[in-house]
Amino acid sequence: MTTTSLAAAASTGEAVQFWILGTVAVIGALCTILMRRAVHSALSLAGTMIVLAVFYLANGAYFLGIVQIVVYTGAIMMLFLFVVMLVGVTAADSLKETLKGQRWLAAACGLGFGILLIAGIGNASLRHFNGLGEANAGGNVQGLAALIFTKYVFAFEVTGALLITAAVGAMVLTHRERTEREKTQREQSEARIREGKQIPPLPAPGVYARHNAVDVPGLLPDGTPSELTVNPTLRERGQIRDVSGAALDELKALEQRSEERLGRSEEAKR
Amino acid sequence: MSFPLLTATAAVPAIGAIATAAVPAARRTAAKWLALLFSLATLVLAAVVAVRFEAGAKGPFQLTESHSWIRDFGVRYELGVDGIAVALIALTALLIPFVILAGWHDADPLEAPAPNRRWRPTQGFFALILAVEAMVVISFEATDVFLFYLFFEAMLIPMYFLIGGFGDRAGADGEERSAKLRSQAAVKFLLYNLAGGLIMLAAVIGLYAATADQLGSGTFSLTEIVQARADGKLELGTGTERLLFLGFFFAFAVKAPLWPLHTWLPGAMGESTAPVAVLITAVVDKVGTFAMLRFCLQLFPEASSWATPVILVLALISILYGALLAVGQRDIKRLVAYASISHFGFIIMGIFAMTSQGQGGATLYMVNHGISTAALMLVAGFLISRRGSRLIADYGGVQKVAPVLAGTFLVGGLATLSLPGLAPFVSEFLVLVGTFSRYPAVGIVATVGIVLAALYVLVLYQRTMTGPVKAEVRTMPDLKARELAVVAPLIALLLFLGVYPKPLTDLVNPAVDHTLSVVDRHDPRPDVAVKADAEAAK
Amino acid sequence: MNPVNYLYLAALLFTIGAAGVLIRRNAIVVFMCIELMLNACNLAFVVFSRMHGNLDGQIIAFFTMVVAAAEVVVGLAIIVSIFRTRHTASVDDASLMKL
């Protein structure tokens, strides 16, 4: 779209776009707060953000629109997803309220707040719009750059410092300092021997099944699943996909078929 | 720019406080001597102030210093003294060395400190005393309302720790309980005074707003405001002025303390050690009455006149009530505390009698009461430290085993009942005359206080010092050299000021006259003179 | 259509986000809601910049994004470490503000 299209009164096209995407955005937001699983929240939030990106573009903030998509939807939301994975995708927290009266208070405050906000906007005299025509004349990015590196250069620098600090902080928070020297393989094996239980290395998952997914436990010769074979984290979350039942059925079928074949062959001998 | 004498007078004890606090824990004695040294240096400076001050000179304040401090709010670092301030600074600087000397061993760590006994850092004790001195001195000097308010409030912090942190060794009840009572008393002291202070803060801000409103640029300077009011540049509405006055007066009445805002005093004085008690009643409380004279009257003349009747009645109640309760006390220190309440009633009555005798007397009263209470209280402290009990009933016949102690105690008591020949008589009589000449009824009722004073002092003396010697008292040693060195000068001073108070009156009179001229009240003329005028007119 | 509607939308989104913060217990979701609120603000900024015809609003929005990024990084790190120690990401379980 051209800079001229950013006059005070928005075009009909923009109106249509606003009403459609706006609805989407709101729905996305509602999903964000109502979905029981974090993943779904994250995804619906991403949706809302993309819609917002579009709105940015529509408002002549081309650079911001792109940044919104790249940084937010691309980076930040992915970061969210990573953490969600780390904490547990399937873990769905109950929406049942534990704090007494919290929900009502929240509803009341939120509602009142929103109403007040909208009322404020409503009676603010925002009739007159002068678009970004001349502001974006030299190109939006150039305009921003000019401002950032002249007027807001100090804030810019500070923000940079903030980012670095944040990065370092994240590292510090997540990084665990080793309290003792890492054990050599020899020491580990010796320790194992000394403990006496589970001397050989842990069995790999899915050995006896025709599976090789980490969340599927290996089956013992009698076909029962062995917890040992699964990563303890998954075990804790109870995210073990127990396939032992299916596997046993398959095994039975296999034996039957093989018997049939063997039986035939015996008859042939006589 | 001459040598900032007033700043120095306040700064020396402040530095002393820091230095004393910095002395390593092991060197307790060194800390004591250091504190004593600094207090004496302050005394010297105060003497210099008194000498450099010319009583007759023009202008309300002398030795003034003025620097801009918080420009945006017109807060200035303004110091200046009038005769009243000089007298009180001298009193403070004079008493502190005795307080330190009297409390020489009060803050010594108890030998073999048991777990339930708190370690009492000597350094802290003396540093706090010096800190209090510094703040008191500067609030006597401050002519900027905000500056005054600052230190008026800041004073509470060291006082709080002095009251709550250091008590008599092993009171009649165990250390545990006395410690609890002590902290309660300290909290009460703090809360009372903070409440007063906050109300005053509101009034201070209100005053500033008024000045900012009408003078263009807001100011806290006493002289400027008084001047502006005199010139009619600054017109406070009647209602406003009265509210502001009440705001100021409330704080001062709590500090003074005036009935019914007095109940913090007996606790604070009863639970703290004798030197601290002296510090409270003889030095810190004086700031309240002093501020009534300097700020309430000069800033709000009309309101002061408006409030006079009520205040006089309250003062009267304080006099009689305090005296009666003193009679009823069973605890020596609390008795002295209630006696002080009665005396503060006299002071306030004198201030608001609005006569030169009344206010001059009130100022002398502040000084004399400081000295006399110090004498009585410190001797009582020595007595209590010997027997380890504050209850009057635990004593008896001390006079026989420790005559010097009893004698000094008696002199202190006689000063408290303002016997002629001792300093307090002069001031008390002046206050009475000053009040009587304008409000005869009030003056007459107040004289009842004289009789009651005799009653509680003599009853106290009779029960503790005379009669058959109690068994616990039999081995009581007489005053030691250090204690005598504390009491003797005080008594000498009491005698001197009782016989020749002229230096003090010469110092005070001009200031009082100035105050009265600001308030625009004049002494009533005697009938005969009036009649003579009438004849002359005919 | 009047671009003011964008502002209404922003207000709505902001309120929804706030409500989310209040009712969700999962720290991650709470964070998302905060992001939502920030975005709502950004939208408002952008619209304002259009309204006044200069780019300062967008600059602010830009800074907001950067700060949000930083905040998310640190916040998520905190969540992770909390999860490590307490095996939960519920904000209610971390009621350490009460002594």
Next chain:
Amino acid sequence: MENLIALLVAAPLAGAALLLCGGRRLDRAGHWIGTLLALGSFALAVPLFTELLGRDAEHRTLHQHLFSWIPVGGFQADVAFQLDQLSMTFVLLITGVGSLIHIYSIGYMEHDERRRRFFGYLNLFLAAMLLLVLADNYLLLYVGWEGVGLASYLLIGFWQHKPSAATAAKKAFLVNRVGDVGLSIAIMLMFTTFGTFAFGPVLGAAGETSEGKLTAIGVMLLLAACGKSAQVPLQSWLGDAMEGPTPVSALIHAATMVTAGVYLITRSGAIFNGAPDAQTAVVVVGAVTLLFGAIVGCAKDDIKKALAGSTMSQIGYMILAAGLGPIGYAFAIMHLVTHGFFKAGLFLGAGSVMHGMNDEVDMRRYGGLRKYMPVTFITFGLGYLAIIGFPGLSGFFSKDKIIEAAFAKGGTEGWILGGAALLGAAITAFYMTRVMLMTFFGEERWRKAPTPSPAEPSVEPAAETRGEYTPPHPHESPRSMTIPMILLAVGSVFAGGLFSINEAFVTWLEPVTSVDHGHPPLSASAITTATIVVMVLGVGLACLQYGRKPVPAVAPRGSLLTRAARRDLLQDDFNHVVLVRGGGELTRALVQLDHSVVDGAVNGTAASMGGLSGRLRQAQNGFARSYAVQMLGGAAVLIAVTLLMRGV
């Protein structure tokens, strides 16, 4: 010459300072120093007296201005002395009798380890008393006034280990303090009325103000006089004051201090002359007291208390005379002086008796002592004759004049007052005779062991009655004690006569106390004869009751009046019930009030605050989300406020 006046006060003051601050190292020489300084003060007084005599009557007033004491605004108090005939009389009496009693005390207090302090106090008293009579303004007089009060407090309570002594001292000081309030109010009135309180201006301008003011001042002065001179209704302390050592009773509570009230009223004559109502009050007080004291004196078995009662009544005479105005002032002072001699003599005699009877004070334990202590007997006897107004002795002249003056008041008033005075004279004769007989005549009751009597609580039997009773060995007192007694006896014999030789004393005092001779309805001779007659009656009555039949060793129950009189006519009981107990209740109630109401209000506020905060802290549940709710709510409120501000 003027400059010596200050020395009069300074000498004993220095003595007091020296002895009280000197410490133990002065113990040995203390009493000599004290006595010497007292004598020195007397030695100073004599040349001053001659100086005054040398001048002519109008210029017999010396002034000495030391320094300005309290200058505040219109309030100008100076330390300045005025020595005129009135003051001079007192100075001689005080220093003279004082010195004698110092000498007497050397012997009397010989065995007391705190003798140095005793002399210190005595000197202090002398200084204060001299200040009182030498001051030239009422405020300085007030200083002396309270100073003597202090000295008497210290001396009454000198034997502090005795609770009774300590209590008596406290009582004396308190009752005096009540009087002092009167004096201070009087001074304030003077200041507001005349703008000054120096004798000259005030008395000079007395005429220029309203009678009401003068009456007020006069009544207040009278109150002060009542306190100091033990006049009804403030007399209750004098009886107990006998707890003090006998020399003290002689000096302070007989000769000098208690007469300060008379001095005050005489000195303020100008004021009273202008206020007849005040004068009436004075004479009433005087008359009542002289009867009151006399009656009490009849009932007491404690010799000192009996004498105390007599002192009271004699001072009643003086006050009465002073209240009569110019007719009486001079005679009041004259009686004061003669009384100073003979009463001091009597007390010293009593002291010497007690000294010989190892401190027994109950006259019922005396008897027939005349042959054991002749000197005491003779001196005491002369004093006795003097006080009952035996013709020719000093008491006769002074008292007779007062009675005349009382009649001369004129009208029924005159008759009443004169009658009272006569009656008083009769009773005086009665009880003094009683004392005389019970002590020096009759059987020697002290030989038998005493039986402690329930009827008379005030008498504590001396030497322990436990075990077998060892009777005392009455003996004459040492020289140091007898000599003063002799001198005083001489004084009490001749003083009155000397003064009356062509009215030397009256003319001497005239310039100060304007004298006018009233005209009694009866001729002077008639009154004199009447006086003698009633005196003889009283003596005769006493002889009948105590001379003829033996005196019971234990006081009989006695009539109602007697029992009342033994209890000081129930005046103490009244005080006890009304003041002591009532006051006690009041203070106790107030202490309660202070704790529960005044303090309680504050504590209540604190408690309620605590409760409120306790409720509030439940909001701080530590859950981040509820904090978030509060934050959002707060934000909402803020927005609402801003919107409202902008007027929605």
